[in-house]
Amino acid sequence: MGGADCDPILRKALAIGAHEAVRIDAEPQDAMQVAAEIAAYAKGQSFDAILCGKETIDHNSSAVPAMIAEHLDVPCIALATSLDYADGKAVMTRETALGIEKISVGGSFVLSAAKGMAEQRIPNMRGIMAARTKPLQVVAAQGAAPGTRIERFALPDEKAGVKLVDAENPAELVRLLREEAKVI
Amino acid sequence: MKCIAFIQTKGGQATKASLEAAGFAAGIGEAVAVVSGDLDGDGGLGSVGIQRVLQGAGDLDDSQLGRLVSAAAEHEGASLVVCAQDHLGKSIAGRVAVRMNAGLIAGVTVAPDGDNYTRNVFSGKATAQVKGATDNLVITTTPNAIGMPAASGATASIEAFDTELGERKVDILEAASPSTGGRAPLPEAELVVSAGRGMKGPENWGLIEDLADAVGATTACSRPVSDIGWRPHHEHVGQTGIAIRPNLYIAVGISGAIQHLAGVNGSKVIVVINKDPEAPFFKAADYGIVGDAFDVVPKLTEAFKAL
Numbered sequence: 001m002g003g004a005d006c007d008p009i010l011r012k013a014l015a016i017g018a019h020e021a022v023r024i025d026a027e028p029q030d031a032m033q034v035a036a037e038i039a040a041y042a043k044g045q046s047f048d049a050i051l052c053g054k055e056t057i058d059h060n061s062s063a064v065p066a067m068i069a070e071h072l073d074v075p076c077i078a079l080a081t082s083l084d085y086a087d088g089k090a091v092m093t094r095e096t097a098l099g100i101e102k103i104s105v106g107g108s109f110v111l112s113a114a115k116g117m118a119e120q121r122i123p124n125m126r127g128i129m130a131a132r133t134k135p136l137q138v139v140a141a142q143g144a145a146p147g148t149r150i151e152r153f154a155l156p157d158e159k160a161g162v163k164l165v166d167a168e169n170p171a172e173l174v175r176l177l178r179e180e181a182k183v184i
Numbered sequence: 185m186k187c188i189a190f191i192q193t194k195g196g197q198a199t200k201a202s203l204e205a206a207g208f209a210a211g212i213g214e215a216v217a218v219v220s221g222d223l224d225g226d227g228g229l230g231s232v233g234i235q236r237v238l239q240g241a242g243d244l245d246d247s248q249l250g251r252l253v254s255a256a257a258e259h260e261g262a263s264l265v266v267c268a269q270d271h272l273g274k275s276i277a278g279r280v281a282v283r284m285n286a287g288l289i290a291g292v293t294v295a296p297d298g299d300n301y302t303r304n305v306f307s308g309k310a311t312a313q314v315k316g317a318t319d320n321l322v323i324t325t326t327p328n329a330i331g332m333p334a335a336s337g338a339t340a341s342i343e344a345f346d347t348e349l350g351e352r353k354v355d356i357l358e359a360a361s362p363s364t365g366g367r368a369p370l371p372e373a374e375l376v377v378s379a380g381r382g383m384k385g386p387e388n389w390g391l392i393e394d395l396a397d398a399v400g401a402t403t404a405c406s407r408p409v410s411d412i413g414w415r416p417h418h419e420h421v422g423q424t425g426i427a428i429r430p431n432l433y434i435a436v437g438i439s440g441a442i443q444h445l446a447g448v449n450g451s452k453v454i455v456v457i458n459k460d461p462e463a464p465f466f467k468a469a470d471y472g473i474v475g476d477a478f479d480v481v482p483k484l485t486e487a488f489k490a491l
């Protein structure tokens with residue numbers, strides 16, 4: 001979902017193996033709006049899996065995959081590290097706070113991929129050439145509304161600067177951590 | 185305002201990240217906690233400001249949990265739902281938001297200023313103040329950021345809560361706990377000792393483990409270290425690994441690349457040990473020692489032991 005400036009990214013996806021690309025033509029504003037638009041598009045299609053990234057590099061919310069899954073009433077596997085198919089079922093692993101799980105789902109699902117899922121691919125010349133003729137469809141957005149509004153951005157407080165301690169005297173560091181920083 | 189705090193439990197006790205979320209909710213209004221499955225007493229919730237706990241069925245998948253939490257909000261007439269921005273929170277919050285037609289503000293780091301919520305953006309390089317644009321709102325709290333409310337010693341009452349949850353669609357085939365060697369799990373750890381490629385090889389990690397033991401810290405590592413297999417993946421911190429916010433982060437032989445800093449720049453105090461005085465990590469550090477880790481770390485370990 002995005003404006004025409006997203007097309008080079010979609011072409012890159014085509015160059016590394018995607019068969020078709022679709023761009024939902026609207027400026028993304030927040031997770032609620034993006035998930036509603038993607039789910040509305042997916043509802044009209046037949047699909048086995050919707051693969052998402054871990055989080056966006058700007059807002060870092062990790063929110064869209066679970067929202068899409070709820071709109072479509074399918075399972076969502078957050079931060080999966082592998083994906084295989086066995087006996088017609090998808091088998092995935094994920095690392096949660098409680099441990100490493102191996103899970104399976106029948107039917108279609110949404111996942112967000114964590115590191116380990118796949119090697120990053122670099123497009124080669126043949127892929128880039130092929131991508132030029134693959135379909136990139138632009139569809140109109142439904143006009144979903146965002147659920148949040150950003151009031152302002154700010155920079156975090158600057159660090160005071162590093163205090164160096166002599167390598168021969170690490171005990172001084174321990175003293176500072178205890179008496180000055182009070183973290184131990 | 186009435187709010188719902190969704191609580192993850194481990195061995196019947198609320199996780200630390202969930203207690204922080206509950207305390208955050210209790211600071212905003214009358215907060216009712218929702219748990220799935222067994223609780224040991226009140227799971228520690230009364231002490232952080234929760235008076236009532238709604239206890240739903242156990243062994244639910246993410247979709248069923250979403251239903252449980254949104255049904256509880258409806259039952260209580262709550263317009264705000266809070267949970268931790270941890271693994272489970274990332275699976276549930278979006279679902280609850282869709283069910284309640286609520287905006288979602290993820291990863292809030294401080295108590296709100298009126299209806300303005302502050303969260304980190306661009307991996308901690310900036311903050312944003314965000315408002316809800318809907319009647320209902322879902323908030324997730326960044327672990328180790330809000331801080332734990334002072335324990336009051338109060339006890340919450342527990343009420344069974346039954347609602348239609350639909351069928352389970354996700355089957356767990358195997359589950360294994362990561363071995364943390366008795367140390368706090370990394371996302372919850374308040375003290376962390378982390379090491380990078382400067383340690384030369386896995387055979388030298390004994391030095392790091394000894395320092396971590398002396399400090400009472402959990403161990404972490406940079407990405408290349410887990411990529412090469414010197415350390416397990418669950419220790420990898422940074423943009424592509426876990427983001428942590430301990431009180432103390434000691435980085436040994438890590439250069440301080442921006443993708444590494446993205447996962448650790450929320451730490452309250454950063455100590456860098458690096459033999460290169462130009463290592464970029466020193467710019468993000470509070471304290472530093474320029475020196476060879478193989479000399480400095482054993483001495484530092486002794487100094488901690490002498491405490």
Ligand SMILES: Cc1cc2nc3c(=O)[nH]c(=O)nc-3n(C[C@H](O)[C@H](O)[C@H](O)COP(=O)(O)OP(=O)(O)OC[C@H]3O[C@@H](n4cnc5c(N)ncnc54)[C@H](O)[C@@H]3O)c2cc1C
Nearest residue numbers: 380381382406407422423424437438439441443444459477
């Ligand atoms: C998309 C992307 C995502 C990434 N995500 C992450 C991430 O999540 N986490 C992450 O960590 N990295 C990540 N990286 C990699 C990151 O850019 C750096 O390459 C990485 O953090 C470097 O790891 P390092 O500091 O251990 O190794 P190096 O950069 O090789 O640094 C080693 C340091 O050790 C010091 N040193 C060497 N010998 C000694 C000694 N005897 N005593 C003391 N100091 C010594 C050196 O001076 C140097 O500063 C990512 C990169 C990309 C492109």
